[in-house]
Amino acid sequence: MTLSLSARNVVKRYGGVVALSDGSLDVNAGEVVALIGANGSGKSTMSKVINGVVVLDGGQLLIDGKPAHFPSPQAAKALGIATVFQELSLIPQMTVADNVWLTREPLGAGGIVSRKMVNARTEELLALFAGTFKTDLRPDLPVSELPPDEKQIVEILKAISVDPSILILDEATASLDSRQVQRLFELVNKWKATGQAIVFVSHRMEEIFRIADRFSVLRNGKTVGAGMIKDITEKDLVKLMVDKASVFSFARKSGQKDEKPVCLEVSELQTRTLRGVSFNVREGELVGIGGLQGQGQRDLLLSLFGDIPFAGNVQYNGEPVHFRHPRQAMKNGFALVPGDRAREGLLYIRSILENMQLPSWMRYGFPLKIGKAKKDAEQTGASLNLKMASLMEPVSSLSGGNAQKVVIGKWLMRQPGLLLLDDPTKGVDVGTKAEFYALLTQLCDEGKTILFYSSDDEELIGLCDRVLVLHDGHIKTELVGAALTKENLVSASLGVAEGDEQ
Amino acid sequence: MKRFRMNSLLTRRPALFALILLVLALIINFILQPNLFAGDTLNSNMRVFLPIILLAAGQAVVILGGGIDISVGGIVSIVNTILAARVGLEGSTEAMWQYVGISLLVGALAGAINGFFVAYLRLQPIITTYATSFLYAGFALFILPNPGGGIPASIAELYRNTSPLGLPLAFFVIAIVLGLWWYIQSTRYGNYLFAVGGKAQAAYETAVPVTAVQFSTYVISGLMAAFSGIAITMLSGSGNADIGSAMTLNSITAVVIGGTALSGGVGGVAGPVMGAITLGLIQNIVSFAHIDTWWETLVKATIIVFALAMPGIINLFRRRE
Numbered sequence: 001m002t003l004s005l006s007a008r009n010v011v012k013r014y015g016g017v018v019a020l021s022d023g024s025l026d027v028n029a030g031e032v033v034a035l036i037g038a039n040g041s042g043k044s045t046m047s048k049v050i051n052g053v054v055v056l057d058g059g060q061l062l063i064d065g066k067p068a069h070f071p072s073p074q075a076a077k078a079l080g081i082a083t084v085f086q087e088l089s090l091i092p093q094m095t096v097a098d099n100v101w102l103t104r105e106p107l108g109a110g111g112i113v114s115r116k117m118v119n120a121r122t123e124e125l126l127a128l129f130a131g132t133f134k135t136d137l138r139p140d141l142p143v144s145e146l147p148p149d150e151k152q153i154v155e156i157l158k159a160i161s162v163d164p165s166i167l168i169l170d171e172a173t174a175s176l177d178s179r180q181v182q183r184l185f186e187l188v189n190k191w192k193a194t195g196q197a198i199v200f201v202s203h204r205m206e207e208i209f210r211i212a213d214r215f216s217v218l219r220n221g222k223t224v225g226a227g228m229i230k231d232i233t234e235k236d237l238v239k240l241m242v243d244k245a246s247v248f249s250f251a252r253k254s255g256q257k258d259e260k261p262v263c264l265e266v267s268e269l270q271t272r273t274l275r276g277v278s279f280n281v282r283e284g285e286l287v288g289i290g291g292l293q294g295q296g297q298r299d300l301l302l303s304l305f306g307d308i309p310f311a312g313n314v315q316y317n318g319e320p321v322h323f324r325h326p327r328q329a330m331k332n333g334f335a336l337v338p339g340d341r342a343r344e345g346l347l348y349i350r351s352i353l354e355n356m357q358l359p360s361w362m363r364y365g366f367p368l369k370i371g372k373a374k375k376d377a378e379q380t381g382a383s384l385n386l387k388m389a390s391l392m393e394p395v396s397s398l399s400g401g402n403a404q405k406v407v408i409g410k411w412l413m414r415q416p417g418l419l420l421l422d423d424p425t426k427g428v429d430v431g432t433k434a435e436f437y438a439l440l441t442q443l444c445d446e447g448k449t450i451l452f453y454s455s456d457d458e459e460l461i462g463l464c465d466r467v468l469v470l471h472d473g474h475i476k477t478e479l480v481g482a483a484l485t486k487e488n489l490v491s492a493s494l495g496v497a498e499g500d501e502q
Numbered sequence: 503m504k505r506f507r508m509n510s511l512l513t514r515r516p517a518l519f520a521l522i523l524l525v526l527a528l529i530i531n532f533i534l535q536p537n538l539f540a541g542d543t544l545n546s547n548m549r550v551f552l553p554i555i556l557l558a559a560g561q562a563v564v565i566l567g568g569g570i571d572i573s574v575g576g577i578v579s580i581v582n583t584i585l586a587a588r589v590g591l592e593g594s595t596e597a598m599w600q601y602v603g604i605s606l607l608v609g610a611l612a613g614a615i616n617g618f619f620v621a622y623l624r625l626q627p628i629i630t631t632y633a634t635s636f637l638y639a640g641f642a643l644f645i646l647p648n649p650g651g652g653i654p655a656s657i658a659e660l661y662r663n664t665s666p667l668g669l670p671l672a673f674f675v676i677a678i679v680l681g682l683w684w685y686i687q688s689t690r691y692g693n694y695l696f697a698v699g700g701k702a703q704a705a706y707e708t709a710v711p712v713t714a715v716q717f718s719t720y721v722i723s724g725l726m727a728a729f730s731g732i733a734i735t736m737l738s739g740s741g742n743a744d745i746g747s748a749m750t751l752n753s754i755t756a757v758v759i760g761g762t763a764l765s766g767g768v769g770g771v772a773g774p775v776m777g778a779i780t781l782g783l784i785q786n787i788v789s790f791a792h793i794d795t796w797w798e799t800l801v802k803a804t805i806i807v808f809a810l811a812m813p814g815i816i817n818l819f820r821r822r823e
Contacts, residue, residue, distance in 0.1 A: 051707075053706070053707055072709070073706065073707055073708070073709040074709045074711070076709075077709040083707070085707055088704070089703075089704040089707040089708050090701075090704055091696070091697045091700035091701045091704055091705065091767065092700060092701060093696065093700040093767045093768050094693075094696055094697060094700055094767075098693060098696075102693060102694075102697055102705070102708050102710065103690070103694075103708055103709050103710055105690050105693060107689075107690065110685075111689045111690065112685070112688040112689060113688055113689060113690060113692075113693065158708075
């Protein structure tokens with residue numbers, strides 16, 4: 001079944017907040033259309049309008065040229081519109097197979113769900129991604145036990161099990177490693193050839209240019225441009241997304257740091273996922289941590305911050321340290337920007353001021369000198385170009401990129417010596433990314449040391465002095481200078497690098 | 503990567519904890535009361551346990567679906583007072599069965615009222631059903647202000663002495679309940695129930711009819727409360743508008759020790775049924791151990807607190823590793 005859909009002048013409000021003021025999108029059979037925009041520009045809302053999760057307040061949906069109305073997700077699903085949700089639509093307690101076939105279970109006699117068929121059909125779907133799993137992914141495992149990338153794949157399989165006429169991929173590659181992305185793109189090209197329409201929502205320019213045929217750009221809830229991908233350059237696309245053309249170029253690494261003293265020495269660090277990791281970091285260095293997802297990068301940062309228990313020796317500025325609580329790490333000038341901003345980084349319903357000052361309140365005496373706290377927070381906010389109505393607004397009123405600035409800001413207020421960053425640009429719009437890159441470079445120039453994990457290889461290559469590539473709990477390779485290329489990084493990530501083998 | 507964990511064991515075999523407790527309670531009870539498994543004792547025990555078993559089965563369905571029903575005791579009271587006040591000690595058998603039918607309708611209706619508030623108006627289940635529990639208890643008092651009334655002695659006798667194949671009647675009722683549950687959880691509706699209780703937003707995005715499923719769980723619970731009310735009326739033979747008030751907490755305790763998570767989406771009905779039997783046995787143990795009856799409340803409360811704390815305790819030890 002093929003289908004074409006167009007959304008015309010769509011309006012969607014959440015309470016007083018206008019998420020979409022004039023959104024338009026055309027989706028035609030047999031093509032991949034990239035839905036692009038900065039955070040908070042209305043991409044997710046647009047996809048939720050198309051799949052019936054939200055009901056639009058204005059504008060029109062046309063299916064094959066005829067007006068249509070989706071009062072619920074059921075209506076859209078019946079037409080073959082399937083979605084890979086950014087936040088995943090999986091039930092953690094249910095098995096992989098039950099999740100994939102939920103609402104479309106093959107039934108046997110008396111309406112009893114045929115477990116055999118459910119499992120067999122799930123096996124067939126899993127075969128599409130065979131060879132890219134790190135664990136033994138079986139249909140009868142509860143989803144809650146899977147690592148993030150496999151959850152993401154199950155979410156993708158769930159959507160394509162519908163054999164959709166329109167498939168919406170909302171940030172579907174965010175948790176996937178390069179091999180899995182490659183496989184997904186092969187499949188997308190295959191589906192395209194059979195007449196399916198694919199809506200690809202992503203922040204990653206490289207992926208958009210690899211897979212999309214057409215693009216549609218949203219800015220502040222308005223569609224500001226659309227066209228063929230082959231007719232536009234990356235720079236022009238970014239210009240459309242952000243008002244001012246703050247095209248990012250990576251500030252190249254700033255010269256020699258060899259003469260600076262070593263400030264962080266880690267030897268034989270072990271946790272449940274790390275099996276003995278050793279490295280040194282010099283003062284003012286920006287050291288990247290790379291590799292596929294879930295190779296122990298998160299554990300490395302968390303254990304240094306005293307968040308999870310570990311074995312091994314850590315020396316900071318010549319002193320042995322072994323933090324058992326983040327409080328101790330904070331006292332020593334460590335800061336951690338965690339990977340899951342919503343859960344670990346922010347108190348969403350509380351104000352920007354409270355979030356910014358959360359680690360620093362003890363400096364404001366008793367009773368709290370609110371005036372001074374506000375002034376300091378204001379200052380940090382301004383230096384980060386934080387766009388907010390007021391300090392008293394809840395963090396939930398901010399877009400993703402601005403919310404991440406609050407996370408970084410709250411640590412910068414403490415003047416940290418060592419920053420541990422866990423994928424800080426995940427789900428952040430390009431404009432803000434460029435600001436982050438400039439900020440990181442500036443911080444290093446000021447003598448702060450940064451340990452930076454990123455799932456985006458381009459970032460690591462563009463920004464870092466060196467990159468430690470983790471594989472299966474070990475440092476597989478250290479890439480420096482001329483060796484720091486995309487090719488080397490990818491092959492080391494996959495564990496096939498020659499040389500430096502440990 | 504090791505996939506076998508305590509947690510996943512409890513997720514896949516939620517009734518395991520209930521079974522262990524049940525066996526433990528059986529052993530202690532057997533030591534105190536050696537004729538526990540004799541036909542008469544078994545029969546009299548089971549007919550006393552049956553009302554809570556039925557109530558717990560309905561409660562389990564609501565809790566699996568992510569809600570909770572505090573009003574089940576009120577529904578039991580309504581059914582009890584309807585039967586006792588309308589049928590009467592001198593009533594005919596026909597009148598009894600007629601009012602049994604009416605009771606079931608009333609139970610389903612009371613459940614539908616809960617379901618309407620929770621599923622369609624999206625009110626907090628715990629507050630809403632707590633409020634309706636007073637509504638129902640008040641209605642029971644309206645029907646029968648003072649304890650009294652009753653049902654024909656022949657019906658009470660029937661409940662007491664029916665033992666097909668020499669086994670207690672309750673065994674057959676339990677078998678029907680478990681059979682029905684097995685069927686329900688094997689159907690698509692069963693999957694919907696687990697999905698809605700597990701993560702309602704994700705279920706909605708997957709086009710599961712979330713509101714209808716939530717509504718249905720309260721109707722089922724109301725219906726099961728009506729069955730429970732009928733059973734307890736046949737057991738006691740008389741009416742009392744306060745009869746159900748103590749049963750609500752028991753039904754929730756049975757569900758919790760039956761391994762069905764209060765957070766929803768995990769568990770089943772078999773565990774809660776075993777949990778309800780365990781609660782009854784504990785009552786027996788307390789009375790046979792010749793200790794003051796107030797111990798019973800303390801023991802039951804300790805069990806529910808312990809059962810609630812169990813997942814946390816497992817987690818604590820895992821963190822220490």
